[in-house]
Amino acid sequence: MTTLESTYLVWYCRACKKSCKTQPRTETACRCANPVRGMHPTKVTQTHEPEPRRLHALTDEEGRLRSLARKKQRVRVTYEAEVSEAWLVRGAGDEKRIQFIVTTADGSRHHVDPRLPGVRMEAIPATEEETS
Ligand SMILES: [Zn+2]
Known part of the structure; x- marks a missing residue:
């Protein structure tokens, strides 16, 4: 880990001796109604440890999904939807195939x-529908 440094110019208030202006702007300590800003800023170098890299705590679900992200991993994809349209297409010969928009x-x-190979459609039982 590298230590980060940032340099500020700080103007102190002559009334309370606290910082009343910084550049670049950060939080200041002076709470005077009318800060008496000193003429000359002081250069302040702050070192701070970098925040530990935020490890996004993977949710179980996200972790599970990532474990699937391998080429050739065989998966079954299912989702729930409502049938919006259905129509017949004429296939090879005179065979008619049904197609859906969900x-x-x-x-x-x-x-x-x-x-399509592996595609399977089924009705969601009404009892299940209510809970989902
Ligand atoms: Zn002040």
Whole structure:
């Protein structure tokens, strides 16, 4: 860890001898109604230990998600949404395939092709819906 240094110019109040102005501006100690600012600023070098790097405490969920971030990791992605649109497309031959547009709780719409490998759509049971 390196120690940080910052240099300020500090003007002291002649009435209370406390700092009443700094440059760059930081908190000052003088609370006089009418500070009597000294003519000449004093150069003050402050050293301070850098704040320990903020380790964002990973939530369990975030940690869990990060552990999935590996190429070729096989995952199952599920989300809940409302069906907004459905239509049939004619596939190879005369086969008709159903396609969906679903809307998630944040209002965004997603195309779902149930024929994509691994995609599975199912109704959310009404009892579960109430609690979520
Ligand atoms: Zn003062």
